[in-house]
Amino acid sequence: MALNRQDVLTQAVATLDRYGFADLSMRRLAASLGVQPGALYWHFANKQTLLLAVAEVILEPVLRSDASAADRSDPAGEGPAPSGQSTGEDPAATWRAAVGGWAQTLRSALLAHRDGAEVVASVLALRPRSLDPACPCVAALRAAGMGETEARAAAAALVHYTVGHAVDAQTHAQAVALGVREVHRDGATDDEAAAAQRFGFGLEVFLDGLARRLP
Amino acid sequence: MALNRQDVLTQAVATLDRYGFADLSMRRLAASLGVQPGALYWHFANKQTLLLAVAEVILEPVLRSDASAADRSDPAGEGPAPSGQSTGEDPAATWRAAVGGWAQTLRSALLAHRDGAEVVASVLALRPRSLDPACPCVAALRAAGMGETEARAAAAALVHYTVGHAVDAQTHAQAVALGVREVHRDGATDDEAAAAQRFGFGLEVFLDGLARRLP
DNA sequence: ACCTGAACACCGTTCAAGT
């Protein structure tokens, strides 16, 4: 009957999905496990360590994907990209599909859990060795001929863009759900489709910029 | 001798700069003003409202700048941008300098206060009407001939990128200052110069992508 | 090995009552 690390982690993810990041407290989590708050500290050193494990669960789809495989047919969401200069070349299409697919996979993973982006952002800021979602992107760019420094900078930029976009969307959704005033800067209905559209646009712009720095 | 709204705001910014976002609590702020915690709620409805005012102070350099003026001579930090196709044209150079300068101004404003990026990110997620740092960028892109929807998407992407970069840098700095283990994923010394370099690279890549969508 | 009980040092927010 004794709790183990996995039980705590599973319940933490479930609590996150049901109540959100703000209500994912050690005390509430302990209560939902039928245990005293102090009991959790036998399984996890502190809340940060628990959140790291939660972030690993969220990012699992990104971490297990390798760079060579593009697991999405239409990464942009707004039709095929206007690649322009080279229409029949294979290597250019390869890195573009890999990087675009990786970014879309990252975005999907973040949006798959309530406040997933905010949890990941708070964890990534501590730069844990075990959690580097940029790796597949860096690998794809290096395989396409980009230098190490530039590839890392480009991957970091895409991580920041993707996480930033997802954090913003989820926090806004949460604010609307809580009935906060002062939202809806413009009159536009900000649905998921529009957000995906905007994300795809920014992604394509960045990929176009990268294309100019690759053979 | 009575406190006013401005006194509370000024002290809040000072507390942020001295102790960081995590230690900017209503109780600590009240204590530093020689007052009971409840007194603050006469001047600000709640902590969110106070943070909104703090974010306005932080973003002041961005909000008061207009789009037509590029207040930086070298927006990239890595020399003149390889604009490529058009060397002598004026309109292309104009929007590029305006957008690049705006992004650098935004980044500088965020880094000018301890945890400034995190404060701004938490406030921007609520989409307050009074605080839209993207406006100058949207205006510059529209003036260059870009459509409303695309201009807003591009500006949002740059805000997410810039804020994400700054949040990451500041949180990492804070983590290092607090002596957290598990940091420094790679052996590289991550100083301010290197961070500025990486930010400039990603910015230039995005601007190159935008150049393809403008006349 | 795993958990309880109880404490420590905090939070944001409200609100009658004072001046």
Next chain:
DNA sequence: ACCTGAACACCGTTCAAGT
């Protein structure tokens, strides 16, 4: 108009002591 005093309902974390 502006603030106090005191409470309410929370936090993360520690640690002796129990089983």
